[in-house]
Amino acid sequence: MLLPDAAFRGDSFELDASESMPVSAVRFDNYWALQFDKFDPSVPGRIWRTEATVASTDTKALGGVRLTLLDSISGFDFNPSVPAIVSAWVKNPGLREYGTQLSERPIQVDDLSALELMCELLLNNKRTRPVVVFSEGKGIDARANAARTAMRLAGLAHVFVLGDSQVDELIDSFGREFSVWGGAIRTYNAGFDPFSDEVSVHPIATREWLQHRFRSHDQFIEVLLRSFTALSLRRTSPDHDLPTVRTVKQASLSYQLAKLDKPVTDERSAILEQENSLLRQQIQEKTDEFNYADAEVTAAQVERDQYRAQAMAMRALVQRLEEQVGTSQAQPTYPPALDQVDAWALEQYPGRLVLLNRAARSAKKSPFSEPQLVYRCLDRLARQYVEARRTGSPVDALFEDLGVGLERTGDPNRLSQWKEKYFVPHRGTNRFLEWHLKRGSDHNEANTLRIYFFYDEDDEQVIIGHLPSHLTNSQT
Template sequence: MASSGSISIDANQEERLLAIKGSVISYITQKLGHLPTDIISADQYESLDGALSIETLKIDSGSIWAIRFSEPDDQTPGRSWSVEISVGKFNGEILVGFRLNCFSRNYDFDFNNSVPRILRSLVNNFSCSDYGYKLSQKPITIQSNSDSEFLYKLINNGKRWRNIVVVSCDDNFDSLVNYTGLAYKLSGAAHVAAITPSASFHLSSLIGKELSVFDRAVRLYRPNFSEEDQLTRHPLILRRQIDKVPIIIRRKFEEAIQRDCFRMSIERDGLAKVVPSFVDIRLAASKARLTALDRHRSSNDDLLTAEIEARKAAESQSESAMSMAIQEEELRKEVESERDNYRAQLYSMRNRAEVLEHRLSMAGEQVETGTRPTTYDDVSPWVEENFSGKLVLHPRAKKALKNAAYEDVGVVCETLSLLANEYRKVCLGEMRKEEFDGIISNKHLDMSGSISEERAREFGEEYFISWRGKKIFLHGHIEKGKSRDERYCLRVYFLWEPEDSLIVVGWLPSHLTNRLT
């Protein structure tokens, strides 16, 4: 995992810097035993066994002091841990970077995701903050409207790279997961918040019910949040998944939350620049010393020594990069395997549901559950209840429904039903297109392509949605009415997702911009 932040300067900067270094050295002394008495002032150091290294990089705008220490894992033979801490002094500001690396002979990276004590110490004792928000080893309590607005701003903060874990509680802040323990274990690596029912209600009014969290559930808000994100991008653990289950099951969910937060910490953009590794700092420092010696026409022996140091640093950087690449490849394989497993389960459940629906239909039973909506507020939950795995409303479409003006909600529901059932059969090769055209013609509907993709680009992002990390064109278009008055003109823009056999509705019920409008 990796973390970073800035530390406030209450007094003299040098005194503050010395206090931070002292805290780090004290922690390492407890881990490794006796250290040289003058090590805190050393610009460079290397222990005989290679367990501890110190490097200092001096540049025009300040300096970076970096320390790395390693220790074997007490529980797993062949595994070791490396902690890297960098403290930078730049133009009156102190910046701190932190990296925790796991090295294993067998690449078996299953371990307890909890930040080391030194990171909690830096966060708790030195007023560490990042992107304008104070970090803490304690959960944030959200109980008023202003608290919810604070949380909403944090969720939408474009500079945020940490997960936000929001735990829904009752009015007494009782919850189904140990949010205090999560905050402690994830100190500096994630934000953890506990929210009351009334505050959840206000958050829902700000962020939308689908992306909110309530009723004792838990939600992770990942970085780069957008209200057009797919719901699955910000995982939700429902009450029924963690209530009245064995404590070991609940702990598994907490461990999954911690793993996700650790993973997000190393996937942040520009990590190598914001939190440079020890080997990167050592390589830069070695090159700087070599350049300085050359500039001052130093002796050949000094130049040779500096050249050897720089070469060793470059080799160390290469080895570190290779080790990280292997770890990332193993993680990628694990994530892809997990994704394929979930997808296989989804396909199996969907096929079973479709077989049962077919049997009900053949027996003359009604397949749809509940009555069709009479207001646009009820359309989204009705779609989720009846067309799961067949048709989904993109977040942009759900947002458009809030301001819908088309006068006949029943026609909108009928159109969505036709897309989810009959048109999906056309896409799967189970119904002829001519047969479908006859069905919608009888209902005074017409289907065509929206506009050409080339022309769609003239109108910015209107005809495109973000889907599974890609920008995709809304190629399909079903309509009723020719009026330019939104009350009498229905338009539904959609696309077919072949990989998931899914209709994705990107906009409704009004017309998107074209040359006529």
């Protein structure tokens, strides 16, 4: 394809679709934007659209690339990818964002200085890309796996390899629940906060899970690639970083209109028609985006309902089996302290009781003098309370023999001023901890008990958001 002279001058130009590859390039001020369409040779009606925008200031050059799939026929699968120019930019001259260099190679964390830099990136609230941390393990070439991963995810994610000597330091920094070791791989998503996040938000792939789930590490890379490319679509706007081709063209047309003196001219009419064409194109693309998103939501809801139905059937089967073998009412063993409460709850009551990470942390730091009472309350919540809610039986007197009362937490509107304490993220929304178990009222944390929770009607389980101390309110 021959480029016109305007392309070499850095001016705007267009090429028609006679070669099935239309190109539109726009220059306005210090912005250059290019849109390039390529028809898929194997899938009729499918178009791959690449948009690139570059800009310059006195001190830096800016660049952004967007790859879009335009598919008139639904139902065909496709492999997500990163535009080749992004990988080229990462290698030379190099890309930086939110103060961090993007790389196609993993960063080795073999000393305290490297660990501090990694932790600084993890906690950077401007970070938009995931961080994938590999850990070394016997029989695993973590560095080679990380190298292949970093090459495929260049521009999409940051990749680190944590040395064995730095595992303990990472545990000291973020706790064992947010660390990684023994050949496992953890993904730290954007917005990482070890003090309020749930562990599941930053998933870990254990060595056993990887070996069971994937025949090769390359298959795991494909999963990460699909996940991270989907994340890159969830930005607030295509113009979040740099304007799109349409935006640059619109600005150029508006500038040309403002320069025209006469209200009605052929030139002005031509520019207005170009503006109208851009608006029609934008409306059509937004309609297509909405239809695609609506179809994805519907499919996700169907899949969710299928999994929930399977989970409910499995819970019912487990309950019947427990009753048959006489273990459903077996008294569990309570640990002597609250430092194991999260592991204990997960082992004893899967599918009945969820102890959020924030609750486990507060329990481990608590000076409450009767940890056995906490365990008895959790046992009662997981067994009798869940069973009563499933069958619609009364729950008011379930805890009286323990000397503990069950009460509403209060008015969610009034307590919303302490939103970070009384509301917890759950299934994409914030849920109010509407119930609490209560003993004592003198606010002495050694002898006053509070367990704040809500009941998940969909999954029929108790979600514990805080224990065992009293949360802040207008009286405290």
